[in-house]
Amino acid sequence: MNVSLAKDLSVYQLVMGVQVPPKPLSLSPATLLSLVRAQIDLLIEQQIAATLWVKLPPEKIWQSELARYQSSVGASSLIYTCQIDDNGKGRAGEDEGGGEENTPSSPSSSSSPHHLTVHLPPDSQLRRENFLMVLSPQFCSLILAHRPLKKRKNQISTKVNTNKNQPLLIITTVEGRVIQQVLDGIQKAIAPESSPIVPADFICPTVPQGALMTQLFAKQLLRQDEINRQIITARTTKLQQLNQELHDKEQLQDEYLKNLCQELRTPLTHMKTALSLLNSPNLKPPQRQRYLQMLNTQCDQQNSLITGLLELLQLERNLEGTALESVRLSDIVPGVVSTYQPLAQEKGIMLAYTVPTELPSIWCVSGGLRQIVISLLHNSIKFTPNGGEVWVRARLQGDYVQLEFRDPGIGIAESEIPKIFDRFYRVRAAATEDYGGAGLGLTIVQQLLLRCGGSISVKSKLYEGSTFTVQLATVNNPPRAIAIQKE
Incomplete structure (x- = not known):
C-alpha cells in the first residue's frame, strides 16, 4: 500500500485550529517519551487493537515502543509511520526530539501488511513535529510535540532548533472533536494516488471510558517517575x-x-x-x-x-588561542646550530646537522619550532661528554617531517623515561650528579607539540645516549592533537 501526504499538512496547526484548542505545555523530550510509553502500556494491557498514526524519532528507544505494541497486539493492529523522503540527500538533524531523520526505514519492518510507511515531502511541515495518534472504537488519543522555528532578534529564522534538551510544545488529548479534526485533515492531505487509510465511517468516541482514563493517568505517573529517576541517576553520575x-x-x-x-x-x-x-x-x-x-x-x-x-x-x-604558522626547518635549524657551535667546541663536542632544503613547510605556533630545537639541542649538548658527537637530522615521513636529535650522552634510565616530561623533573645519572636547569624545558616542548599536532618519542639507554624524535605535520596535512609517545 502506497500512502503519501501533502507538504502543507501540520498536525499542530490542525489541533490549534479547533474551537477552544487544548493548551500546549513546554516540556522536555524525556516527558514526551514517558507519555508515549504510558500510552503503549495501556494499549497492551487492555489489548486494544487500534490504528496508530505515528511520527517519532528514528532512535531505537522510540521505535522499540511501536515494536512492543505490535508484538503484543499482533495482526489486529495497523501502524502508519510518517517518514520524510529526502531522496538520498542524507538531510539530517532536522527531526524532532533529538533524532536525525536520515534513514529510509524504522526498526519495524515497513514491508509488513500491518506496518505501513507514509511518505512525506522533504519540505513537509511535519519535519518539526512528532506525534502518536491512537484510533479505535474504545479509545482515541493524541500526543503531539511541536518544535517552533528558532527566533532571532528582529527576525524569524527558518532553521529548526535541534537541541535535544530544548523544551517542546507538547499537547496530549483524548477529546474526540480534536482527534477527529486531525484525522479529517490527514485524509484531505492524502495524495490522490494513495490508498484509503481508515474506514470512511470511522468516528472518534467523544469521551473515553472513565476506567481507561484512570488507568492511563496512573501509567503516566509511573512512567514519568521512571524517567525522573533515570534523569536523576544520570545527573548524579x-x-x-x-x-x-x-x-x-x-x-x-x-x-x-x-x-x-x-x-x-x-x-x-x-x-x-x-x-x-x-x-x-x-x-x-x-x-x-x-x-x-x-x-x-x-x-x-x-x-x-x-x-x-x-x-x-x-x-x-x-597557547590555545595562538595561531599556527607555516615554517621551514631549513630556515630555523641551521641558525640554532650555529648559535650552539661555540659551546659545543668549548666542550670538545662535534655538532652537525642534516636538513634538506627541499623538505616541505610544517605547522607550528609562532616561534615554537625555534623553541623546540633550542631546548632539545641544549639538552643533547649538556648531557654529552667531551669528545662526543651530537647530530640533528630531518627527513620526510609521509605527511610528517621527522626531526631527530641524537647524542652519545649519559642516557636515561628506563624507569625515568615516563617522567621526563613532568614539571621540574631533572635526569640524574647518579645520586650526586646534578646538571642544573629548571626541569621545565621538555614540559614546554610537550605543550608546543600538542598544540601544533606533533608528537615526540624517546629512545635511550643509560650511559649509551639518547635519541629524541619529533614529528611535525606538513602544511598539506591538517594538524591534530597527538599524544606524547615514550619508548
Whole structure:
C-alpha cells in the first residue's frame, strides 16, 4: 500500500485550529517519551487493537515502543509511520526530539501488511513535529510535540532548533472533536494516488471510558517517575564525575605547588649555607672562592627556575588561542646550530646537522619550532661528554617531517623515561650528579607539540645516549592533537 501526504499538512496547526484548542505545555523530550510509553502500556494491557498514526524519532528507544505494541497486539493492529523522503540527500538533524531523520526505514519492518510507511515531502511541515495518534472504537488519543522555528532578534529564522534538551510544545488529548479534526485533515492531505487509510465511517468516541482514563493517568505517573529517576541517576553520575575531576585537579595543583615550593627552597638553602660559611673568620681564599661560586651557581639556578615558570605559565595561558604558522626547518635549524657551535667546541663536542632544503613547510605556533630545537639541542649538548658527537637530522615521513636529535650522552634510565616530561623533573645519572636547569624545558616542548599536532618519542639507554624524535605535520596535512609517545 502506497500512502503519501501533502507538504502543507501540520498536525499542530490542525489541533490549534479547533474551537477552544487544548493548551500546549513546554516540556522536555524525556516527558514526551514517558507519555508515549504510558500510552503503549495501556494499549497492551487492555489489548486494544487500534490504528496508530505515528511520527517519532528514528532512535531505537522510540521505535522499540511501536515494536512492543505490535508484538503484543499482533495482526489486529495497523501502524502508519510518517517518514520524510529526502531522496538520498542524507538531510539530517532536522527531526524532532533529538533524532536525525536520515534513514529510509524504522526498526519495524515497513514491508509488513500491518506496518505501513507514509511518505512525506522533504519540505513537509511535519519535519518539526512528532506525534502518536491512537484510533479505535474504545479509545482515541493524541500526543503531539511541536518544535517552533528558532527566533532571532528582529527576525524569524527558518532553521529548526535541534537541541535535544530544548523544551517542546507538547499537547496530549483524548477529546474526540480534536482527534477527529486531525484525522479529517490527514485524509484531505492524502495524495490522490494513495490508498484509503481508515474506514470512511470511522468516528472518534467523544469521551473515553472513565476506567481507561484512570488507568492511563496512573501509567503516566509511573512512567514519568521512571524517567525522573533515570534523569536523576544520570545527573548524579555526571556530578560525581565532575566532583572527581575537580578533586583530581586540586590534587594536581597541590602536587604542583608542593614541587614548586621544594624547587624554590633548594637553591635558597644552598645560598644561606654559603653565606653563613663566608662569615667564618678562619675561611681561606680557596674556600671563599668555592662558596662564592656556589652562591653564583644557585642564583643562576633560581633565576632559571623563575624564568622557566613564567615562560610555562604564559605558554599555557596563551597557547590555545595562538595561531599556527607555516615554517621551514631549513630556515630555523641551521641558525640554532650555529648559535650552539661555540659551546659545543668549548666542550670538545662535534655538532652537525642534516636538513634538506627541499623538505616541505610544517605547522607550528609562532616561534615554537625555534623553541623546540633550542631546548632539545641544549639538552643533547649538556648531557654529552667531551669528545662526543651530537647530530640533528630531518627527513620526510609521509605527511610528517621527522626531526631527530641524537647524542652519545649519559642516557636515561628506563624507569625515568615516563617522567621526563613532568614539571621540574631533572635526569640524574647518579645520586650526586646534578646538571642544573629548571626541569621545565621538555614540559614546554610537550605543550608546543600538542598544540601544533606533533608528537615526540624517546629512545635511550643509560650511559649509551639518547635519541629524541619529533614529528611535525606538513602544511598539506591538517594538524591534530597527538599524544606524547615514550619508548
